[in-house]
Amino acid sequence: MPVFVVRRILQAALVLLVMSVLVFVGVYAIGNPVDILINPLADQLEREQAIARLGLDKSLWMQYWAFLSGALHGDLGRSFVHSTSALGLILERMPATLELALTAMLIAVIFGIPLGLWAGLRPHGIAGRTIMAGSILGFSLPTFWVGLMLIMVFAVMLGWLPASGRGPTTLLFGIPVSFLSLEGWRHLIMPATNLALFKLALLIRLTRAGTREALLQDYVKFARAKGLSNARVIGVHVLRNILIPIVTIIGLEFGSVIAFAIVTETIFAWPGMGKLLIDSINLLDRPIIVAYLLVTVAMFIVINLIVDILYSALDPRVRLAEAKG
Amino acid sequence: MAGEETPARRIASDFIGNPLAVLGLVLLALVIAVAIFAPLISPQNPYDLAQLDVMDSRLPPGSKALTGGTYWLGTDDQGRDMLSAIFYGLRISLSVGVMSTVIALAIGLTLGIAAAYLGGRTDTVIMRIADIQLSFPAILIALILLAVLGQGTLKIVAALVTVQWAYYARTVRSAALVEKRKEYIEAARCLALPPSRIVFHHLLPNCLPPLMVVATVQVAAAIALEATLSFLGLGLPITEPSLGLLIANGYQYLLSGKYWISFFPGVALLITIVGINLVADQLRDVLNPRLQR
Numbered sequence: 001m002p003v004f005v006v007r008r009i010l011q012a013a014l015v016l017l018v019m020s021v022l023v024f025v026g027v028y029a030i031g032n033p034v035d036i037l038i039n040p041l042a043d044q045l046e047r048e049q050a051i052a053r054l055g056l057d058k059s060l061w062m063q064y065w066a067f068l069s070g071a072l073h074g075d076l077g078r079s080f081v082h083s084t085s086a087l088g089l090i091l092e093r094m095p096a097t098l099e100l101a102l103t104a105m106l107i108a109v110i111f112g113i114p115l116g117l118w119a120g121l122r123p124h125g126i127a128g129r130t131i132m133a134g135s136i137l138g139f140s141l142p143t144f145w146v147g148l149m150l151i152m153v154f155a156v157m158l159g160w161l162p163a164s165g166r167g168p169t170t171l172l173f174g175i176p177v178s179f180l181s182l183e184g185w186r187h188l189i190m191p192a193t194n195l196a197l198f199k200l201a202l203l204i205r206l207t208r209a210g211t212r213e214a215l216l217q218d219y220v221k222f223a224r225a226k227g228l229s230n231a232r233v234i235g236v237h238v239l240r241n242i243l244i245p246i247v248t249i250i251g252l253e254f255g256s257v258i259a260f261a262i263v264t265e266t267i268f269a270w271p272g273m274g275k276l277l278i279d280s281i282n283l284l285d286r287p288i289i290v291a292y293l294l295v296t297v298a299m300f301i302v303i304n305l306i307v308d309i310l311y312s313a314l315d316p317r318v319r320l321a322e323a324k325g
Numbered sequence: 326m327a328g329e330e331t332p333a334r335r336i337a338s339d340f341i342g343n344p345l346a347v348l349g350l351v352l353l354a355l356v357i358a359v360a361i362f363a364p365l366i367s368p369q370n371p372y373d374l375a376q377l378d379v380m381d382s383r384l385p386p387g388s389k390a391l392t393g394g395t396y397w398l399g400t401d402d403q404g405r406d407m408l409s410a411i412f413y414g415l416r417i418s419l420s421v422g423v424m425s426t427v428i429a430l431a432i433g434l435t436l437g438i439a440a441a442y443l444g445g446r447t448d449t450v451i452m453r454i455a456d457i458q459l460s461f462p463a464i465l466i467a468l469i470l471l472a473v474l475g476q477g478t479l480k481i482v483a484a485l486v487t488v489q490w491a492y493y494a495r496t497v498r499s500a501a502l503v504e505k506r507k508e509y510i511e512a513a514r515c516l517a518l519p520p521s522r523i524v525f526h527h528l529l530p531n532c533l534p535p536l537m538v539v540a541t542v543q544v545a546a547a548i549a550l551e552a553t554l555s556f557l558g559l560g561l562p563i564t565e566p567s568l569g570l571l572i573a574n575g576y577q578y579l580l581s582g583k584y585w586i587s588f589f590p591g592v593a594l595l596i597t598i599v600g601i602n603l604v605a606d607q608l609r610d611v612l613n614p615r616l617q618r
Contacts, residue, residue, distance in 0.1 A: 015457055026473040133345065136606065140598040142549050144556045145572055145591035152584050163580060252460075259462035263553055267576075278557060281472045289472060298463065304460065 008308065016294070020071065024064050033285075045205070067290070077287030078295060081280075086291035090273055095175050096166055097272030102262065103179065103188055103258045104195035109250065112200045116207025123212060131204060143260060145298030147194045147267040154190060161190050164269035179185045181269040191268040195261060199253055206249055212243030217241075244311065251307030255300045331569035339611050349603025360416040368394060371566075376484045386585050398583040401574055407585060410571055411593045417567040419597065421478065425485035430540055432486065433493025438532070440494065441501035442524055452498065455491035463488040467550060471559040481560050485547050496539045500532035514618035534612045541605035545598045552594055568594045 051057045055066060066075060076087040119131040165186035169176035178184030193258035215218060215238065223233045262274030269275065273292060280288035336352025340346045359366070386399040386407075398407035436455075440448040458466065470484040504510065505528065513523045552569030554560035556576075563569050564573070568590045 023469065026469070063508055136345075136599065136602055140545070140549075140602050141594060142552055142569075142591065142598070143551055143567075145587070145594065148572065148576060148579055148587050150592070152579055152588070156580060156584075255460075256464075258461040259465040260467065262394055262464065263557065266557060277468075281468070281559065289469075293465075293469065297461075300460065 001134060005305070008305055012305070014296055016301065019289075019297050020068065021064070023290055025060065026068060060315055071294065074147065077211070079280075079285055079288050081283050081288075082287045086287040087295070089276065089288060090291050093273045093276050095177065096270060097258060097261050097265070097274060099177055099179060100188070100191055100195060100256065100270060100272060101261055103192035104261075105199065105250065105254055106255055107192060107196035108199035108203050112203025113207050113246065116204040117211055117234070117239070118261050119204065120208040120211025120215070123208070132208070135201040135204040135208075138204075141197065142266055143194065143198060144170035144263050146197060147191070147264060150190050150194055151267070155291060162187055166271055189266050191270050194268070195264045198260070199257060202249070202253065203246065206246055207235075207242060209236060210245060214238045214241050248307055248311055251303055251310065254302050255296075258296065271281050332413055336490045336608075336611050342606060345603050348605035349507045349600050349607065352596055352600030353604055356419070356593075356600055359412055363412040367406075368410040369406040370408040371405045371413050374520070374529045384510075385583075386452050386463065386589075392611055393560050400591045401571075401586050402578070407589055409501075410566065411568070412572050414566055414590060415593055415597065416567045417561065417565050418548050418551060418569070418594070421482060421485070421561070421567065425482045425489065425547050425551075426540060426544045427488045428482070429489035429543070430493050430536075431492040433499050434536070436523060437494035437497030438529065441505060442520075442528065443500045448498075451494065455494050458488075459495070463546070463550060464553065466484055467554060467558075468559060472552060476559065476562050476573045478561060478565060481551060481554065484554075485550060488550070489543055489547060492539055492543060493536065496535050497532050500535050501528055504528055504531045508524050538605060538609045538612060541608060542599060545601040545605070548594070548601075 008170045017195075032197065055063060058066070063142075070077060074087065075085065076090075078084065079086050079089055082089060115131050119128040119135075122128040123132075151163045165187060167178040167187035168181055169178045169184070170180050171177075179188060186274070219241075220233060220237055223237045258274075261270075261272060264270065264276055265272045265274040266278050273295075275287060277292045278286075332588065340350065364370070384400045389395055398411065399411065400406055436451050438453040439514070451540070464487050467484040469481065470487060474480040474483065509521065509529060510527055513527050518527075551560055552572070555567050555569030556573045558573065561570060569591035572587045572594075575583070578586055
């Protein structure tokens with residue numbers, strides 16, 4: 001197990017390094033930020049001063065080297081636009097994104113697993129078919145369009161919920177959160193539901209497929225033959241076995257929820273990392289784009305690692321295979 | 326004439342037996358027909374500025390045009406008939422989705438078969454790249470590529486191909502690895518057939534069923550991704566308004582209650598994606614040996 005973890009961490013560090021080169025070269029090869037960031041009325045001297053200040057006069061390799069040595073000291077460059085630390089800006093926005101993503105995932109899990117179980121137990125019943133049809137719809141609905149329609153119905157037509165922004169925040173362990181107040185929830189619920197829909201559909205389908213396959217297995221037949229109650233067969237024997245792939249997917253999908261939050265945050269003007277990324281792409285604020293990517297990649301790698309460890313904790317068979325291998 | 330049970334027939338009869346799958350096929354056929362015949366059935370050419378009248382801008386659905394005729398789905402901020410704009414937008418969305426899927430399929434198929442057939446280092450390198458790529462969400466990769474490449478139809482196709490090829494490579498490789506060990510491949514090898522013949526005539530056709538399912542799902546995913554990117558302003562240029570861009574255009578008018586500019590293009594997008602996904606769902610059930618009766 002420790003060998004496995006160490007190997008995974010080394011591999012992760014390599015991926016991070018390769019990504020940083022690719023992203024840096026890619027992002028720093030586009031456009032000319034000088035044209036965008038410097039006042040067009042500025043004279044030649046002012047322009048040169050600005051270029052030197054931003055470090056844009058050095059060769060690409062020098063720029064990368066400065067970036068890399070900075071990154072190892074926790075400094076991912078300064079935003080061209082905001083003139084503050086890029087990493088600082090990202091970290092400042094991160095709690096809002098994490099709050100949104102976690103709430104969305106929670107909604108997907110709370111509704112997805114029971115609905116999927118129900119559909120899997122009665123695949124040919126009316127409820128089962130309705131749930132499945134609903135999940136196909138959830139899969140097919142483009143997230144951004146659903147967001148617009150939610151705004152149209154709940155904010156414009158009914159006027160129940162605010163159309164955009166985040167509610168007032170309070171500090172919880174030093175992290176600003178908005179889910180402690182009613183006003184915070186009023187702002188949170190619509191974007192979180194929007195973000196949850198796709199994962200909800202995914203979880204329903206996954207749980208349903210797992211349940212259908214598990215019901216045909218010998219251990220379920222044996223449990224029934226032993227005369228166990230239906231609730232115990234499903235709650236313990238079926239659910240325990242299908243939870244393994246589900247936990248993996250929940251973990252892996254959390255990263256994609258954070259990525260998809262880019263869209264939801266843009267629609268609902270939610271002040272998270274995703275909206276910052278889109279704003280930065282539009283302004284060609286390259287240090288922020290690079291910092292966002294590296295932070296996200298690092299998050300993904302940590303998530304994947306946690307999922308792997310959880311996986312082996314949930315399924316003894318994985319541990320056995322690991323020990324043999 | 327009572328025909329024998331051929332795979333094509335079995336699939337056809339399974340399709341007819343499932344009303345949702347039939348609905349999917351009908352929706353899909355409708356969408357494709359509209360996309361192909363858009364210039365013939367549209368009331369207006371939405372790109373011909375001479376046919377647009379700014380006096381007609383932002384009219385609600387069902388309004389009468391100054392020149393006679395009715396805007397069944399209303400007009401946008403430039404006085405463009407939404408119905409026509411949607412027909413043309415569907416054409417663009419669909420062609421971008423299909424084009425990128427075909428290219429990605431070709432690349433993924435080649436690399437996947439090569440990985441499975443050659444094995445060794447080729448296999449390791451190709452699959453490691455695919456694995457790393459698949460561990461990142463498609464939207465993130467596409468977004469960054471477009472931030473780097475800039476806008477344009479070819480660029481968005483390139484971005485969609487980049488995010489998709491790995492799905493095909495992985496699917497083909499796993500199918501090919503299973504098929505490779507079967508006796509008919511061994512028999513073909515014993516007959517000293519050239520490797521190209523073994524790969525293209527024997528191995529490839531037997532790897533196609535799972536690939537069909539993945540390709541169908543991926544067309545829908547590509548269309549949705551393109552729409553999302555265009556909505557964010559990073560996709561197609563304004564001169565080629567796909568459905569995503571039409572929806573984005575209506576975004577600013579949504580808060581004042583002018584819902585139709587965003588609503589109807591979204592419905593068209595939804596119909597397209599639902600149609601494709603319903604067909605894909607049925608294909609998956611038919612081709613899944615684990616659910617075989």
